[in-house]
Amino acid sequence: MTTTFLHLPNEVLVIILGNLYLFSEHLDIYGDKADIFSIRLVCKRLAELGTSLAFKSVKFVQHKEGFQRLLEFSRSSFHKYVRRLVCSCCDYSQHLTTNIRIFTNEFNLTNLKKSIREELFQKYCLGRRFQESLEANDLDITNLASAIHQFKRLRSVEIIQDWSPKWYEKLEDAELNNFAASPTIHRLFEAVASALASSEANIEALTLGTRHRDIPPLLGIFHGLSPKKFRLYETAFRSVKILNLRLSWWEPDHNNINFEGISALIRSSPLEELYLKMSTGAALPRSFLHSLELPCLKILKLTRVPFRKPSDLLQFLYKYSATLKIVEFRDLSLEKGSWVTVFTGMRNNLVLDRCSLRPTFWVGTSFEFGKQYRKPGFSHQMISDFVRRKTDVNPFSQL
Numbered sequence: 001m002t003t004t005f006l007h008l009p010n011e012v013l014v015i016i017l018g019n020l021y022l023f024s025e026h027l028d029i030y031g032d033k034a035d036i037f038s039i040r041l042v043c044k045r046l047a048e049l050g051t052s053l054a055f056k057s058v059k060f061v062q063h064k065e066g067f068q069r070l071l072e073f074s075r076s077s078f079h080k081y082v083r084r085l086v087c088s089c090c091d092y093s094q095h096l097t098t099n100i101r102i103f104t105n106e107f108n109l110t111n112l113k114k115s116i117r118e119e120l121f122q123k124y125c126l127g128r129r130f131q132e133s134l135e136a137n138d139l140d141i142t143n144l145a146s147a148i149h150q151f152k153r154l155r156s157v158e159i160i161q162d163w164s165p166k167w168y169e170k171l172e173d174a175e176l177n178n179f180a181a182s183p184t185i186h187r188l189f190e191a192v193a194s195a196l197a198s199s200e201a202n203i204e205a206l207t208l209g210t211r212h213r214d215i216p217p218l219l220g221i222f223h224g225l226s227p228k229k230f231r232l233y234e235t236a237f238r239s240v241k242i243l244n245l246r247l248s249w250w251e252p253d254h255n256n257i258n259f260e261g262i263s264a265l266i267r268s269s270p271l272e273e274l275y276l277k278m279s280t281g282a283a284l285p286r287s288f289l290h291s292l293e294l295p296c297l298k299i300l301k302l303t304r305v306p307f308r309k310p311s312d313l314l315q316f317l318y319k320y321s322a323t324l325k326i327v328e329f330r331d332l333s334l335e336k337g338s339w340v341t342v343f344t345g346m347r348n349n350l351v352l353d354r355c356s357l358r359p360t361f362w363v364g365t366s367f368e369f370g371k372q373y374r375k376p377g378f379s380h381q382m383i384s385d386f387v388r389r390k391t392d393v394n395p396f397s398q399l
Contacts, residue, residue: 006045013049055081060147061162062089062188064130067143074147084156085148087192090165091182091220092128108170120167131184140187145195154201157192160210161185161218173216180216186224193236202239206269209246217246225261233268240269241296246277259288266292273299283308283335289316297323303330310334310341318349325353333362339369340396346387355384 040050055078060070073079096103100121104110109117134140148154161180168176189208196203209217243266247257266274271294283306297320307313313332317324327346334342339361346355357380360370369383382395 006043010049013046014053051078052081057084057086058082059086059088062087062131062134062140063127067139070147071143074150079150080153082151082154084158085151085154086158086160087144087188088160088162089184089188090127090162091179091184092124092131093179093182094128094132097125097128103167107167108175109167111170120165123165124167135187141191141194144191145198148192148195148201149199152200154199155203156205156207157196157203158207159185159189159192159218159221161216161220163215176216177219181219181223183220183224185218185220189218189221189224190229190232193232196236197232203237204239205242205244206237206240207244209244217248222247222258222262225258225265227260227264230264230268233265237265237269241272242275243269243271243273244275244277248278259285260291263288263291266294270296272296273301275301275303276305277303278305282306283312286312292316294320295323299326299328300324301328301330302332304332306333306335308335310337310339310345313342314345314349317346321350324350327352327354328356329361330358331360331362335364338363343383343387343396347389350387352388355387357383357387 040047040054058070058073060066096106100117103121103124104117107120109120112120161182163176168179171179208221209215245262245266247262274294274297286308289312300317300320313334317327327350343357346352359380360367362368369380382391382393385391386393386395
């Protein structure tokens with residue numbers, strides 16, 4: 001007798017389907033949900049098995065249809081499967097709806113056909129009117145609260161800004177920052193936080209901003225964070241163990257980054273894993289690093305984060321030497337000093353289970369370690385082994 005796919009027991013089929021669309025132990029999603037929906041069409045048995053996977057992650061877009069779909073879904077029998085919620089909104093500024101000329105100039109759309117410009121302007125104005133009606137009646141807050149209260153197994157929330165509309169396509173990177181600073185995205189954040197604070201959901205992971213390199217961070221959220229809202233953050237994110245923040249991306253002016261508010265958000269949760277992603281530029285303020293209190297920190301991931309000197313980073317690491325077990329550093333920079341000091345200090349004071357150091361480490365405008373050292377006898381792995389005390393060979397003695 002020939003054994004087919006459907007002869008396998010349900011437990012095995014669920015594992016196989018999970019490889020098509022995986023909700024990992026770190027509360028991330030891998031794969032394409034479309035594959036699961038296609039599998040569900042094969043037969044009733046696969047439809048039932050695929051349901052729990054297909055609806056583990058749902059995405060909400062803040063427009064009229066988005067709210068309708070979210071509310072309908074939260075009232076369906078599928079709401080019990082939701083583990084991850086992605087919330088997205090677009091910025092609609094009032095002054096850009098004054099007339100089409102202002103709209104066209106702001107988005108650099110003068111080269112488009114008149115009919116296309118008019119169509120985009122009308123869509124933008126409709127979005128603005130809907131946004132105004134939501135805010136005037138607090139419908140965004142009440143509708144999100146109604147839906148989130150139904151997602152009792154919710155474990156992960158991600159908030160992103162919607163950059164898909166065509167009016168953004170002609171803007172340069174730096175120009176996008178003006179729209180990334182929108183207060184609309186912060187209102188969405190506070191609506192989600194308020195809903196979580198009053199719900200039974202105990203989320204374990206919070207991500208603010210997309211991981212894509214060509215999309216700005218959520219400057220509107222970070223500008224609006226306040227130590228005065230610490231109690232709200234503490235209640236809403238009471239169980240958050242994983243926090244992923246993308247703070248800057250294009251010629252950052254750190255004087256304009258609200259480090260006091262960001263510190264309040266980070267300190268509000270019993271974090272075990274912190275991921276900070278920035279752009280090289282002015283170094284992180286020592287006061288910001290000193291303000292953080294993370295007694296449970298086990299995993300630290302830093303990408304393109306600038307530091308003033310080795311001692312600033314080392315003092316931060318030493319503070320968590322009793323709990324810190326995994327570090328992942330990507331493209332970090334120092335204003336002065338040497339990464340040899342950092343790596344030697346890590347070896348002498350930390351006991352790590354894993355240490356990933358790639359691909360370049362800068363001092364000022366020059367990189368101290370990177371591609372130029374990819375040769376026999378010297379590698380990132382050698383530095384990692386040295387830091388973790390897996391070898392007594394000092395790779396820096398060869399430089």
